[in-house]
Amino acid sequence: MGRVIGIDLGTTNSVIAFYEGSRSEVIAGTNGDRTTPSVVGRGSQGEWLVGEVAKRQMATRPQQTFYSLKRLMGLRFDEVADITNKLPYEVVRGEHDLACVRVDDKPMTPVEISAMILRALRDRAEEMLGESVERAVITVPAYFNDAQRQATRDAGKIAGLEVLRIINEPTAAALAYGLDSGQTKSIAVYDLGGGTFDISILNLADDVIEVLSTGGDTQLGGDDFDQAIIDWARQEFLEQTGVDLLEDPMARGRLKETAERAKVELSQSLESHLQVPFVATVDGVPQHLDLTLSRARFERLVQPLIDRTLECCLAALEDAGMQPLDVDDVVLVGGGTRVPSVQRAVEELFAKMPNKSVHPDEVVALGAAIQAGVLDGTVEDVLLLDVIPLSIGLETLGGVVTKVLERNTTVPARRSQIFSTVQDNQKSVNVHVVQGEREMAVDNRSLARFELTGIPAAKKGVPQIEVTFDVDADGILKVSARDLGTGVEQEVCVRDASNLSEDEVERMLAEAGERHEEDLARRRRAEARHTAEELLLNVEETLEKSLGRDVPTAECDRLRELCERVRDALENSVSSFEHDELVEATEALQEAAHRFADFIYQGSH
């Protein structure tokens, strides 16, 4: 069996790495790219584009270009209301109430679309490593709940990958650092990505990494820094021209691109020019956006966002029972940590220089690859302990939550609790599983509901129902309830609540396979066209040059005829039938061209 690879499926960028020798390494694409934008687009011909090519059409085809999908993964439509109005593409309610995106009037799950990114990464790995890749470790933000982890695993499956382990991104980052250190210390991993902020407090001792606490904000990242610039630019433009750029999806897309570029530039320079020509028209007169943003102003715009990350840090420290000064090492992860004022703020909070020796954009994938190495036996002596990010409990009388597994419990974990009936002769109990920190069930995320029936008639409070929560090493939950009197047991697959069913995943897997075939066919067609066009140009040039030389006219005519046939085939080569004709015509022309060349060279002797 081939090796296991590590994948950082990021909100903004994804990275793939593998373990070899005694270190992990990023797998770059043929063009040298080490990261792939987590963007999937529908091209003008209905084809699917992934990565850089998809990102490039973001401004021109905003409604068909899907980015930040990770923010929607595994969530219900109602849970993403605050995100959707920021996205230029349409988010709709799909089956099981899942948040989906609209593709050609049909809802498509973020899981399926993310699978295309994973598939592209897998293809890259297979191409570069020259072997088939079927198993992976994928990272997720520490804050991901059960449904989001399930969704990530499903995406892997649809991409044809067996996901051996889901690990938290900060844990992966710590792994990338921890292996070499061999000493005992506490570290804080501050990860500011495109869409999420995670802070984790970890303990490293003798190659054992323990997560003491995690925290963060799933709705805070570099995108919000871009948004701060967009809001500012929109306001400035509104004052200058009276035009609201956010009303036009196309302008919105172009502004987003420009804002991000300005942000990145401001990590290096003290000033950036935002220019978007022909962004709007007023009374038929084209308007251009042309603004200058200083680093100082930018820092003021984003300070509230940075402050929010610091509050999360303090909360996570408190959970770990620590003060900022107790942290020995601070690790910066994610492209967002390249912003100088972010680095400054982190340095001030922890009163020490943050560690940046491993590339912040790659560190998570590198850590995932180490975990992959552990799973396929290449790396030894690393034990990874993760925690449950949010408490899991049951709704009990009056809608109150009784927590069974507290947040930050180390996984794998198993806990049971005995519950009883609330009425005399009650025959069944409803078990409602929720995840979150709030007191009332309605304020938390509902994970699953099921009913345990067949309880023998008894006075209230007499029956004993044991509910067991089992969280595996991936942080994925199984719940079972057992009537201790009768032994009747019921297990619930939490995925039923809001996730895709096994059947749906299988169907998507088949569809993805077809799509891959289709893409291959499309690529073959494009290559055939390219070959034909090249050959045509080449032959026409040869014909021109051979004018007046001693070449039989019949040969020239034959060649011209074949050129004509290729040209016709090129014009018609849309369906696969004509594609065959194109290939045949090209071959015939190729052969004739070779014969023709023989004539020319013989003639020149």
Ligand code: ADP
């Ligand atoms: P994710 O983990 O969400 O995929 P990354 O770690 O790749 O994200 O970080 C992406 C974010 O980092 C984006 O918002 C991007 O604009 C930002 N970013 C990348 N490079 C820089 C830079 N030089 N300065 C500021 N922000 C940057």
Ligand code: MG
């Ligand atoms: Mg990341």
